[in-house]
Amino acid sequence: MDYGKYFSADVPSFLKSPVREIFRVVDLSQICSFAGGYPAAVTFPTDQIPSLAEKVLAKYGTKPLQYGATQGIPELRELIAKRYSVPVSQVQITTSSQQGIDVCSRVFLDPGDIVLADNPVYLGALQSFKAYRAEVLPVISSVVEKSRPKFIYVIPDFNNPSGKTMTLEEREEIVRIARELDILIVEDSPYRELRYSGEPVKSIRELAPERTLQLGSFSKIFAPGFRLGWIIGPEPLLEQIYVCKQCLDLCPPVFDQYLAAEFVGSGALDANLVKTIAEYRRRRDLMVGLLEKYMPQGVSWTYPEGGLFLWLTLPENIDTVAMYDEALSKGVAYVAGCFFYTDRSHRNTMRLNFSYIDEAKMEPGIKLLADIIRNAV
């Protein structure tokens, strides 16, 4: 049977995640993998989960097992509202912050629309925009003046994949562009609470609350297995997102929301965050130290003030896609940087994750990678 004819006109624009495709073919636990973007399991409050489950059932009876409100349970929305100093009416809970991105695509994009985005840009966002047949252009470019974009998408804090953090001036420039073009901003903030050094910079939402949808995530500060995130934004925008969300999945996972509310409300999240930040700061410093120790001349990297990633730039003549099979066969994995560019350029770059790999594998992994790069130079 030929199934091709049944699909919608959007389907040819669907991109598979190169990262998830790697996971399908290789057991990354057997090698030194800097490829994924998973948080470290040691940061999860695993021991607390059974007692959280008992507590929410004792406190709320069968409510955590029933259908819930489309906007999210009031208890969790109120805690997020308090944490970010916004009215509760400006908070929508999402089934993962990936859903936050997807629902923005769904509600704002038509085929042929333009999104101005980070360059390199987060893969999950690129996939979502492309799946709605939007064009993705770098936000800071001369193209801006000529095109009619629909919104700006950026990760200002500890960017995935680049590891960079926007300065206040860069954020103000984003706001200036958005106001000049009279368009919205989607500020993706999954790592904002994971700062290891330097001073916090005002969020874009704080600079332009009238046109910013800020996406948050519990995946890196609680656990990704619960698939919970949130959107903070102007009520008229959230109202349409709410209606769209009814179609998507009626409501976010209810039981998981009660666990999260109990975790946040009791103060356990903040206590856990202190430990998580200490863990990741140590890992970042270890990684940067190893890069300094092993990488050959001509290799440079970003120094992330937070988040889970850093970004390597190799000498121009090296193609990290071509180098990948050799790296994998020798036992080290990364994500080639060109996948984060819509035009697949910057073939001499790569993204390295420092949150997930076993610490014992960090040194052999970086040493191996340095050797492969040295041979390729």
Add this chain to the structure above:
Amino acid sequence: MDYGKYFSADVPSFLKSPVREIFRVVDLSQICSFAGGYPAAVTFPTDQIPSLAEKVLAKYGTKPLQYGATQGIPELRELIAKRYSVPVSQVQITTSSQQGIDVCSRVFLDPGDIVLADNPVYLGALQSFKAYRAEVLPVISSVVEKSRPKFIYVIPDFNNPSGKTMTLEEREEIVRIARELDILIVEDSPYRELRYSGEPVKSIRELAPERTLQLGSFSKIFAPGFRLGWIIGPEPLLEQIYVCKQCLDLCPPVFDQYLAAEFVGSGALDANLVKTIAEYRRRRDLMVGLLEKYMPQGVSWTYPEGGLFLWLTLPENIDTVAMYDEALSKGVAYVAGCFFYTDRSHRNTMRLNFSYIDEAKMEPGIKLLADIIRNAV
């Protein structure tokens, strides 16, 4: 600020659920409500949840808290595959069966496409098809011959809203139409395992596995708070659904999937299902008895062999939308039947739910409703 200009061309086609809108304005717990479609909380295995949580963490460590596979965790996919006698490659876990509907819309529909559907049709499906600007037509109609539909959508077992079950002949007719037009079938089966009387009929998937996507749900046999469902279907279709699901939310809730897998795998689901079926059978019989006792001449209803709903047809001159405010003010709620018709016809019908209402409220509720109808005749 005028936000209207930011929205996509799909947004004007978004429909709010009339049911969810009722929930936003009225506290239904204070009245006799037959409106919602919630399962009875007494059917949830609430007492077992803390020990399920402990078990899965003891058995799988931190895996239930980490990101998981986009297709769903292998443990749960295998159990579903076994339960429905299909290969595991034909099973995709979804974040609710509403997501199953939405992902089918996303992957198969373009604006202007036609979906042939039940008439009356499940509201969540209607919302989803409309949000992709598809046209929804009754599956059994002369229109079929003239139009070029994309797929057929039906709930063959214990339909929501009508309570009806398709005979084998009716299912074979659906398959005949689909094969003749060479189109797909989306068989929505959230209630299939909730049969209280009569004999099971072959599913449409069993009759036409090459072109059927069968949607299942844990909401009525475990608990809706976990937002878990599944799709069984041909691999080439699931492959695109898999890529789409990466954009939607990366993966279904992982912790909840492990709870479900433990619940199914240990046999607890089947044990709980026996109790659930007994509970709902009693409620259905109670409801039907009360209708026979109180409803005036000229009112008829379906006798559901399973599921959560029955369907009332009143004398032609009664408008259940016009009658709604009076009913609500006197303390009884229902969903007007016309909302389940794309043309808002059949204004003398209503959907009654018998699973969620307190049993003690059933008799006063039906008596009240009968009085209001008698006055309106």
